[in-house]
Structures are given as C-alpha cells and as structure tokens.
Amino acid sequence: MGVAEIEEKGFEETLKPEVVEKGRCFLCGTCVSFCPFEVLSMGARGPELVDTCLKCGNCYSVCPAYEFDEKAVEEFAFGRSRKPDEEFGVYRSIVLARSKDPEVLKVCQDGGVVSTLLRYLLGSGKTGLSVLSGVKKEQPWLPEPRIVLSGSEVLECAGSRYSYTTNMMFNMGTAALLGFLEGSRAAFVGLPCQVRAVRKVQMLPIEELGWAKAIGPVIGLFCTETFDYEGFMAFLKERVGLSPEEVVKMNIKKGRMYFYPREGEPKSVRVKELAEFVRDGCKTCTDFSAELADISVGSLGLEGWNVVIIRSELGEEVFKGAVEAGLLETRDISEEPGVMDILLRLVRMKRKRAPKEKENP
Ligand SMILES: Cc1cc2nc3c(=O)[nH]c(=O)nc-3n(C[C@H](O)[C@H](O)[C@H](O)COP(=O)(O)OP(=O)(O)OC[C@H]3O[C@@H](n4cnc5c(N)ncnc54)[C@H](O)[C@@H]3O)c2cc1C
Ligand code: SF4
Ligand code: SF4
Ligand code: SF4
Structure with missing residues (x-):
C-alpha cells in the first residue's frame, strides 16, 4: 500500500x-x-x-471512525453535500425493486437487487471483479471477505449474515490494485461503516495507485447493528435450540429475528434479546442507510422487495442499465405508504442511540 x-x-x-x-x-x-x-x-x-x-x-x-469530514466525502462522492432535508444523505431517487433473475430469487435475502446488480456488472464487463462477503465454510454464519469474478460466485455469497467481517478492506485494496492494473473496476458491497472506509481510501492522496478510479460502484446495505459471532452462535444453540449448520436463512422483521431451519417451522426471538451481543463500535455508529454509497439497498420489512436509494450519477447509470437489461422490476415508493416513515425512524433512531461524546473527535 x-x-x-x-x-x-x-x-x-x-x-x-x-x-x-x-x-x-x-x-x-x-x-x-x-x-x-x-x-x-x-x-x-x-x-x-x-x-x-x-x-x-x-x-x-x-479510518471511518476518526475525523470523518462528511461534507468533504459527500463532495467527493456526489459532487455536493446533503441538503438540510436529506436526512438519509444525498440521493437522486428512491424506489422499490426486485430481481427478475430466477437464479437470484432462489438464494437472495430480500428482492435480490444486490446480487442482480453485481451479476449485471460482471456480465456486461462494466466491472472485472467484485468485493463482497461470503461465508466461511467451516464456520456457518461467519462472514468472510471474498473477491468474486463470476455471476455464479455472486450467488454463493447471497443472503445476509448478521455478524461482521474484519478483512474486507484488505480485499478491497487487492481488488482495486488488480482492477487498476487490468484497466477495469472493482465493485464493492458492504455495510455503511465499510462504505465509509472505502470512501476515505478513495480520497487518499496517492494518485499513482489510482484507487479512486479502480473502485466502483459502491453498493451499501442498510444496517442497524451486527452481533459478536461467538455469543450470537451460542445464543442460537442455547436459546433458540438450533445449530448454526441447520439454519438456512436469518431475517429481521418488525423487531423479531427469524431463523429458518432446513426442515420444520421457523423460530423467532425479539431482536432486543440479542442486545448483549451488539458490538461496541455499532453502538456508536450513526449511519443506517449507507449514506455514502452509490446505491444503498435494504428491505425495511418488505416481503421479497428491496428499498433502493440511488445516490450518485454512477449509481443511477448502473441501476438504469440493469432495469433496461430486463433484470430488475421496479415500483414507485408511494405504493408502500409506510416505508418512508420507517426509513426516517430507523435513521433517526441510530443517530439518537450513538452517544454524543463518542461522535467524531
Ligand atoms: C448485518 C446486516 C444488517 C442489516 N440490517 C438491515 C436493517 O436493519 N434493515 C434493512 O432494511 N436491511 C438491513 N440489511 C440489508 C438486508 O439484509 C439485505 O442485505 C438487503 O435488503 C439486500 O437484499 P438483497 O436481496 O438484494 O441481497 P442479496 O442479493 O441476497 O445480497 C446480499 C449481499 O449482502 C452481502 N452481505 C451479507 N452479509 C454481509 C455482512 N455481514 N457484511 C457485509 N456484506 C454482507 C453479501 O455479500 C451479498 O452480496 C442488513 C444486512 C446485513 C448484512
Ligand atoms: S499507518 Fe499508522 S501505524 Fe502504520 S506507520 Fe503509519 S501512522 Fe504508524
Ligand atoms: S479497524 Fe477500522 S474503525 Fe477501527 S481503528 Fe482501524 S480503521 Fe478505524
Ligand atoms: S452498525 Fe455501523 S458499525 Fe455496526 S456493522 Fe452496521 S454499519 Fe458497521
């Protein structure tokens, strides 16, 4: 480096x-x-x-937790900083979307927008590789950073893991370097804190390494918190009565976390029961909607659909490209009346939860 x-x-x-x-x-x-x-x-x-x-x-x-000059990063990423009424960051549009790709719909977390965008980018040659989170084979539900080169590898990484992977940025550095050397770009999928780190890396004054040009687009996931892996897995076994190996999907809806076993009915607990496993850094984090990504994606409890915030010109170009290629279907956000209120509530809740004295020094 x-x-x-x-x-x-x-x-x-x-x-x-x-x-x-x-x-x-x-x-x-x-x-x-x-x-x-x-x-x-x-x-x-x-x-x-x-x-x-x-x-x-x-x-x-x-470091995304140190002297983070949000205004400067927004100027860098979007060419302008947020307006006073843009509570969840700079954006161009917000829509509901879902994949039309049957392969993605079989394995995705919500509407499959993230995996579909990645498959579109790789398939159309707009990016040469992508950095995202896969799963550690020996430790189910432990996210692991992956560099993927093909649409089939994207499918292997679909779904949400509610723990954290530390080495994402090492892969980002490698991918950006590889992309730069090959003259292509590396897409990135990550949580809001990881997106913040990517933006700071892009802004490093090291022109000759070409980080800024080699990274993109950056796709951010909505995030309330992640859980300490060991404690979370022990909770799963002892309190929920399921082994990590037999759980095929986890999801959070309306304040409850659902665990879907390979066979039988899903089990659920109140998310509040997991409070003791929330990582310390998450309690100080103020970014719910990946405010600095090119495209931010979540579900806000919608069944089989994503809420997609398109923030930058690059994000708009990529999203439009995937829609025009027939890979995504969209609906107007107004078709789900409560969604904007839920988004604002979660954005405000996360800011309020972070202790003021622990915000950027
Ligand atoms: C820890 C976590 C917390 C979340 N909290 C919320 C929330 O509170 N509200 C909400 O609306 N949405 C939340 N999301 C986003 C939501 O779960 C989906 O990721 C999002 O809706 C995209 O759905 P999809 O069907 O397009 O994803 P898919 O097409 O299935 O793709 C999911 C992508 O997520 C990546 N991923 C999975 N786990 C991780 C991880 N631990 N770290 C980094 N990347 C990962 C994978 O690389 C994959 O590319 C959270 C996601 C995660 C990972
Ligand atoms: S990166 Fe930080 S720890 Fe490493 S040499 Fe530079 S200042 Fe020291
Ligand atoms: S691990 Fe990330 S958040 Fe922690 S000090 Fe390093 S750069 Fe900052
Ligand atoms: S809550 Fe913040 S720090 Fe924790 S994983 Fe999510 S984005 Fe990262």
Whole structure:
C-alpha cells in the first residue's frame, strides 16, 4: 500500500486514544490493511501496534471512525453535500425493486437487487471483479471477505449474515490494485461503516495507485447493528435450540429475528434479546442507510422487495442499465405508504442511540 503525506502524528496520538480506547472501533480492519509498514495487527477491541509506528498518517486517514469530514466525502462522492432535508444523505431517487433473475430469487435475502446488480456488472464487463462477503465454510454464519469474478460466485455469497467481517478492506485494496492494473473496476458491497472506509481510501492522496478510479460502484446495505459471532452462535444453540449448520436463512422483521431451519417451522426471538451481543463500535455508529454509497439497498420489512436509494450519477447509470437489461422490476415508493416513515425512524433512531461524546473527535 502507498504512503500518504508525512505527518507529525501517528497511531498512538490518534486512533489508539480516540477510537480504540473510546470503544468506537468498528473493527473494519482498514487501518491494518493500509499501514505500509505492517506495524498494526487486529486485536479484540481494535488495532494494536506490534512494532514502531513511523507516523506516516495512513491509518487515521482511512479510518471511518476518526475525523470523518462528511461534507468533504459527500463532495467527493456526489459532487455536493446533503441538503438540510436529506436526512438519509444525498440521493437522486428512491424506489422499490426486485430481481427478475430466477437464479437470484432462489438464494437472495430480500428482492435480490444486490446480487442482480453485481451479476449485471460482471456480465456486461462494466466491472472485472467484485468485493463482497461470503461465508466461511467451516464456520456457518461467519462472514468472510471474498473477491468474486463470476455471476455464479455472486450467488454463493447471497443472503445476509448478521455478524461482521474484519478483512474486507484488505480485499478491497487487492481488488482495486488488480482492477487498476487490468484497466477495469472493482465493485464493492458492504455495510455503511465499510462504505465509509472505502470512501476515505478513495480520497487518499496517492494518485499513482489510482484507487479512486479502480473502485466502483459502491453498493451499501442498510444496517442497524451486527452481533459478536461467538455469543450470537451460542445464543442460537442455547436459546433458540438450533445449530448454526441447520439454519438456512436469518431475517429481521418488525423487531423479531427469524431463523429458518432446513426442515420444520421457523423460530423467532425479539431482536432486543440479542442486545448483549451488539458490538461496541455499532453502538456508536450513526449511519443506517449507507449514506455514502452509490446505491444503498435494504428491505425495511418488505416481503421479497428491496428499498433502493440511488445516490450518485454512477449509481443511477448502473441501476438504469440493469432495469433496461430486463433484470430488475421496479415500483414507485408511494405504493408502500409506510416505508418512508420507517426509513426516517430507523435513521433517526441510530443517530439518537450513538452517544454524543463518542461522535467524531
Ligand atoms: C448485518 C446486516 C444488517 C442489516 N440490517 C438491515 C436493517 O436493519 N434493515 C434493512 O432494511 N436491511 C438491513 N440489511 C440489508 C438486508 O439484509 C439485505 O442485505 C438487503 O435488503 C439486500 O437484499 P438483497 O436481496 O438484494 O441481497 P442479496 O442479493 O441476497 O445480497 C446480499 C449481499 O449482502 C452481502 N452481505 C451479507 N452479509 C454481509 C455482512 N455481514 N457484511 C457485509 N456484506 C454482507 C453479501 O455479500 C451479498 O452480496 C442488513 C444486512 C446485513 C448484512
Ligand atoms: S499507518 Fe502504520 S506507520 Fe503509519 S501512522 Fe499508522 S501505524 Fe504508524
Ligand atoms: S474503525 Fe477500522 S480503521 Fe478505524 S481503528 Fe477501527 S479497524 Fe482501524
Ligand atoms: S452498525 Fe452496521 S454499519 Fe455501523 S458499525 Fe455496526 S456493522 Fe458497521
């Protein structure tokens, strides 16, 4: 990875006291991946120094939890910052959408928009590869970063895992470099905190590596929180009475988490019962709708449909392309009357939940 401008400050003056020790680390791993001297390693609460910090400034320049200048990032990503009434960030349009691809509909989480967009991008040669989250074979429901090159690999990664994967940014760095060398682009799918990290990486002043040009489009997922993997899996076995291996799908609807076993009826618990497994960094996170992505996708409890927020010119071009190729069907958001209220409620709830003193230093 490249080196940013030489700075006075290093890890010990920035991320350690302001992010890790304040319990604000999202564990995204971006700082570790972008330390050019490889002196950071990921610990349980966040990055730790394993050798002398050379104070190059990369780690805190890419950290989504440190000095995040939202206005500057919005200017970079969208050419303008949000208007006062854009509570869930800059956007061009918001629609309901669903995949028309039968292969996607068999495996997707909600309406399959994310997988369909990725298959469209790869199939049409608009991107050479995509970075997303797959599943660890030996540990079901543990997300694992994946670089995928084909539409069939996209299908293997469909569905939502409600735990977290740390090394997404390492893959993003590799993919962007590969994409740059091949003259193609790498699409990215991630949670709002990961999208924030991607934007900061794109803004690093390392022109010759061409990060900005090699990444895109960035597809963000709506996110309320993720759960500590070990605790969540133990809860699944002990409280729900299902083993991780026999669960084929998990989903959150109207305040309950549903677990669908391979055979038999789904079981559910109130999401509130999982509160003790919510990761510390998530409690400080203010971004529900992936406000800095080119396209943000969630479901807000709709059965088999996605709510899609199209934010940038690139996002619009990609979404329109997939619709025109006959891969997606759309409906007007007004056809589901309560949806905008739910979106605003969740956006506000997440901002309110984050302790004020723990917001950006
Ligand atoms: C942890 C988490 C929390 C979420 N919370 C909400 C919520 O509160 N409200 C809401 O409306 N929607 C939420 N979503 C989004 C929702 O679950 C769907 O991902 C979204 O509606 C897209 O549906 P789809 O059918 O297009 O997805 P699919 O076509 O099935 O594609 C899903 C994509 O999600 C990626 N993915 C899965 N798990 C992870 C993970 N842990 N980290 C990063 N990427 C992952 C995969 O790479 C895959 O490409 C959440 C998603 C996740 C992963
Ligand atoms: S990126 Fe590495 S060397 Fe540079 S300031 Fe951070 S820890 Fe120190
Ligand atoms: S939020 Fe990410 S980049 Fe920031 S300290 Fe934590 S792991 Fe590093
Ligand atoms: S709530 Fe979601 S977006 Fe925020 S830090 Fe947790 S996983 Fe990341």
